[in-house]
Amino acid sequence: MGRNHPHLKFAAAVELVFLAVLLINLATLHDPAVASLTGPIHGCAYLVAIVSVLRDPMKRGTTIALALIPGAGATLALRQLASANEEPAPPAQA
Numbered sequence: 582m583g584r585n586h587p588h589l590k591f592a593a594a595v596e597l598v599f600l601a602v603l604l605i606n607l608a609t610l611h612d613p614a615v616a617s618l619t620g621p622i623h624g625c626a627y628l629v630a631i632v633s634v635l636r637d638p639m640k641r642g643t644t645i646a647l648a649l650i651p652g653a654g655a656t657l658a659l660r661q662l663a664s665a666n667e668e669p670a671p672p673a674q675a
Contacts, residue, residue: 592630593655599623630655
């Protein structure tokens with residue numbers, strides 16, 4: 582039975598979008614107001630993603646390491662957790 586990981590999906594999307602906003606701001610306007618607004622949102626999404634991975638019972642060491650990568654790490658961890666949930670269970674012993 583697969584899990585949806587709704588918190589991790591939301592955190593991964595928010596983290597990636599706000600990282601893109603931060604990088605675009607850095608490359609173009611470099612407006613401190615934009616950075617001070619989007620930076621904490623990106624940071625909170627990053628932390629939520631890490632905690633979501635740590636709380637998942639199907640986590641592995643590589644999944645945790647992927648979640649620690651800023652920006653795309655939560656998305657990569659989500660993909661690994663989804664593939665771990667799709668693996669067939671070992672046969673039951675009688």
